[in-house]
Amino acid sequence: MCNDPxxxxxxxxxxxxxSFEKSVRGLGAAICDPSLTELLLALQxxxxxxxSDIAKRTLLSxxxxxxxxxxxxxxxxNAVLCVARVLKADLRETQILLKVAQKGDLYPRIRRDAAxxxxxxxxxxLAQLSRLLKDIGETPLLPET
Numbered sequence: 001m002c003n004d005p006x007x008x009x010x011x012x013x014x015x016x017x018x019s020f021e022k023s024v025r026g027l028g029a030a031i032c033d034p035s036l037t038e039l040l041l042a043l044q045x046x047x048x049x050x051x052s053d054i055a056k057r058t059l060l061s062x063x064x065x066x067x068x069x070x071x072x073x074x075x076x077x078n079a080v081l082c083v084a085r086v087l088k089a090d091l092r093e094t095q096i097l098l099k100v101a102q103k104g105d106l107y108p109r110i111r112r113d114a115a116x117x118x119x120x121x122x123x124x125x126l127a128q129l130s131r132l133l134k135d136i137g138e139t140p141l142l143p144e145t
């Protein structure tokens with residue numbers, strides 16, 4: 001993922017810069033535009049899981065996961081969240097995945113999103129998260145089996 005300097009410092013450089021080009025040059029690697037594929041592959045590499053492992057754990061088809069990781073397919077929000085949980089993405093990484101996939105951040109004022117945030121912070125696996133959602137009457141991430 002991108003370097004993560006202090007956001008306040010980034011704002012200050014952008015506000016005080018004499019031109020956008022100079023500001024962006026000054027920010028260097030702090031500003032990046034990674035693709036969903038790049039982010040997913042980085043998380044996959046860190047996790048050591050194969051595409052087959054990810055497919056099995058998310059209950060999504062192997063071909064669907066291959067398409068997500070190759071950039072051929074745009075995932076649903078639930079698919080992003082499922083893959084993020086399987087790859088042990090933390091809350092910050094999950095929010096970045098959702099933003100890059102254009103699926104909307106997790107918002108703590110929404111009950112279902114609050115439960116997802118709660119589970120990420122407690123490192124619930126995907127099955128535990130889906131059980132929590134089902135127990136509180138929210139739509140689980142995983143399809144019913």
